[in-house]
Amino acid sequence: MHNVVFVLGPPGSGKGTICAKIQENLGYVHLSAGDLLRAERQREGSEFGALIEQHIRNGSIVPVEITCALLENAMNNSGDAKGFLVDGFPRNEDNLQGWNKQMTGKALIQFVLFLSCPVPICIQRCLNRGQGRTDDNEESLKKRVETYNHQTFPIIEHFEKNGLVREVKSERSVEEIYADVVEVFNQTAKV
Numbered sequence: 001m002h003n004v005v006f007v008l009g010p011p012g013s014g015k016g017t018i019c020a021k022i023q024e025n026l027g028y029v030h031l032s033a034g035d036l037l038r039a040e041r042q043r044e045g046s047e048f049g050a051l052i053e054q055h056i057r058n059g060s061i062v063p064v065e066i067t068c069a070l071l072e073n074a075m076n077n078s079g080d081a082k083g084f085l086v087d088g089f090p091r092n093e094d095n096l097q098g099w100n101k102q103m104t105g106k107a108l109i110q111f112v113l114f115l116s117c118p119v120p121i122c123i124q125r126c127l128n129r130g131q132g133r134t135d136d137n138e139e140s141l142k143k144r145v146e147t148y149n150h151q152t153f154p155i156i157e158h159f160e161k162n163g164l165v166r167e168v169k170s171e172r173s174v175e176e177i178y179a180d181v182v183e184v185f186n187q188t189a190k191v
């Protein structure tokens, strides 16, 4: 049974940055759904490359069958991990239903780490990111934010109703955010 922490928040809220620090210090393995999709997009012979690129540029969500398979393979190939930080998933109802269908009995959701951050700050962070992403531009970001507001935030609200959400305000410095994140993990370990 894989222990899983979903990491959600608007684009540019710092999910990847904070997950990297958690992986470095707390023994969890970081799996970014976006990174896995970008790798699949580039994979020689992938039948999904063009579809993935279209969704990424459009800020829309790839069918869960593709994303969830990539996540499950990555977890199964990660050896005996303490747990997995599933970054940027589930991002919509299709993701959530697909996860429940494919991963029930295989994964236990410990909690949802929600990095909340004002959208204008998020947008500037993405525009300044400098990683050459095809979706770090005004047009794609507008769509990504719309996807987050209309499709992803309702998923956070769903988990909130089940008492699983741990919100950390993420407009602050990485150090301040990470200090609060460590406390969240410490509290979970005590339960």
Ligand SMILES: Nc1ncnc2c1ncn2[C@@H]1O[C@H](COP(=O)(O)OP(=O)(O)OP(=O)(O)O)[C@@H](O)[C@H]1O
Pocket (backbone or CB within 6 Å): 009, 010, 011, 012, 013, 014, 015, 016, 017, 018, 034, 088, 125, 126, 128, 129, 130, 170, 171, 172, 173, 174, 177
């Ligand atoms: N607390 C912070 N303060 C200032 N800059 C930050 C902070 N956290 C992350 N950044 C920077 O903002 C950019 C986006 O961070 P990151 O890639 O971690 O966000 P993300 O939530 O994973 O975004 P996406 O959903 O687009 O993948 C990066 O350039 C990162 O260095």
Ligand SMILES: Nc1ccn([C@@H]2O[C@H](COP(=O)(O)O)[C@@H](O)[C@H]2O)c(=O)n1
Pocket (backbone or CB within 6 Å): 011, 032, 033, 034, 035, 037, 055, 056, 057, 059, 060, 061, 062, 063, 067, 087, 088, 089, 090, 091, 095, 135, 144
């Ligand atoms: N569950 C997901 C996660 C991501 N995507 C696509 O990847 C893009 C980038 O995601 P980041 O987390 O790296 O920002 C995202 O905008 C989607 O197009 C997805 O389809 N499903």
Ligand SMILES: [Mg+2]
Pocket (backbone or CB within 6 Å): 015, 016, 032, 034, 088
């Ligand atoms: Mg990211």
